[in-house]
Amino acid sequence: MARRADRLEALRATLGQHAPSFAYPVDLSNPDHLHEVVQRALRDHGVPDVLVSNAGYGLYRPFAEHTAQDHRTLMEVNYFASVWLISAVLPGMIERGSGHVIGVASISTKMGPWGHTGYSAAKCALVSMIQTLAAEHTGSGVDFSYINPGVVRTDYFEQPSFSTLRDQMRKRWIEPERIAEGVLSLLKRPRLELCIPRHYRVLDWLGAISPALLHRLVRSQSRPKAESRRGPLKRTTPTDT
Numbered sequence: 001m002a003r004r005a006d007r008l009e010a011l012r013a014t015l016g017q018h019a020p021s022f023a024y025p026v027d028l029s030n031p032d033h034l035h036e037v038v039q040r041a042l043r044d045h046g047v048p049d050v051l052v053s054n055a056g057y058g059l060y061r062p063f064a065e066h067t068a069q070d071h072r073t074l075m076e077v078n079y080f081a082s083v084w085l086i087s088a089v090l091p092g093m094i095e096r097g098s099g100h101v102i103g104v105a106s107i108s109t110k111m112g113p114w115g116h117t118g119y120s121a122a123k124c125a126l127v128s129m130i131q132t133l134a135a136e137h138t139g140s141g142v143d144f145s146y147i148n149p150g151v152v153r154t155d156y157f158e159q160p161s162f163s164t165l166r167d168q169m170r171k172r173w174i175e176p177e178r179i180a181e182g183v184l185s186l187l188k189r190p191r192l193e194l195c196i197p198r199h200y201r202v203l204d205w206l207g208a209i210s211p212a213l214l215h216r217l218v219r220s221q222s223r224p225k226a227e228s229r230r231g232p233l234k235r236t237t238p239t240d241t
């Protein structure tokens with residue numbers, strides 16, 4: 001599932017060389033459309049063995065420059081779409097006594113980075129929901145996991161708001177195949193959380209010892225270089241303009 005039908009069809013054709021594959025174009029920020037498409041997919045194929053809720057997008061700009069609509073859409077795509085997808089498949093997985101729900105969150109859930117207020121909050125909501133679902137469904141046969149990727153070389157950074165950060169991030173890029181391998185490893189050995197690269201788990205340790213130190217580290221890594229010269233931004237209330 002994704003919006004761009006042409007890219008989806010190309011991917012479906014590639015995957016179709018290995019196994020039956022189906023594409024369902026949908027805008028995840030539109031709950032009615034999502035509901036209709038998910039019901040169609042469930043009618044066509046039944047309850048899936050695995051749900052990977054991966055679609056998402058970020059915005060890189062200070063809080064004062066997020067509009068109210070930015071906050072709403074970030075939540076719709078990065079959080080609510082997972083709520084609706086999980087709601088649609090979970091009853092069938094529980095009834096069958098097997099299934100695996102995997103959400104793709106972000107390493108930004110460990111400590112909010114500069115410029116990610118809407119995105120980071122939505123990913124924290126996703127992580128928290130999956131943790132709670134895991135607590136509620138222990139012994140049901142359904143596994144729950146979330147992946148916290150670091151910086152991955154994808155179109156994510158092509159979003160115009162990332163123009164000031166893109167170059168800074170290049171040196172930490174990992175290839176997207178690492179995330180696909182992570183999904184496979186979770187299917188073989190279910191775990192609640194997977195950080196990719198794994199050494200980012202040190203952030204948990206650092207945050208436990210000194211949240212202030214972790215904050216300073218993440219802030220310095222995520223702030224655009226120009227911003228350090230520009231100084232603090234004027235705060236405003238988010239509006240739709």
Ligand SMILES: NC(=O)c1ccc[n+]([C@@H]2O[C@H](COP(=O)([O-])OP(=O)(O)OC[C@H]3O[C@@H](n4cnc5c(N)ncnc54)[C@H](OP(=O)(O)O)[C@@H]3O)[C@@H](O)[C@H]2O)c1
Pocket residue numbers: 001002003004005007026027028029054055056057058077104105106107148149150151152153154155156157
């Ligand atoms: N790249 C990173 O460094 C990084 C780091 C941490 C977490 N993540 C997370 O990893 C996941 C995958 O992102 P990516 O890095 O692969 O970025 P990407 O290349 O931009 O892919 C995002 C995917 O989400 C789909 N999508 C976005 N908005 C959508 C919408 N409204 N409705 C339906 N589909 C939508 C896109 O397809 P269409 O545009 O065709 O709809 C695309 O397939 C996201 O959840 C992202 O937040 C990425």
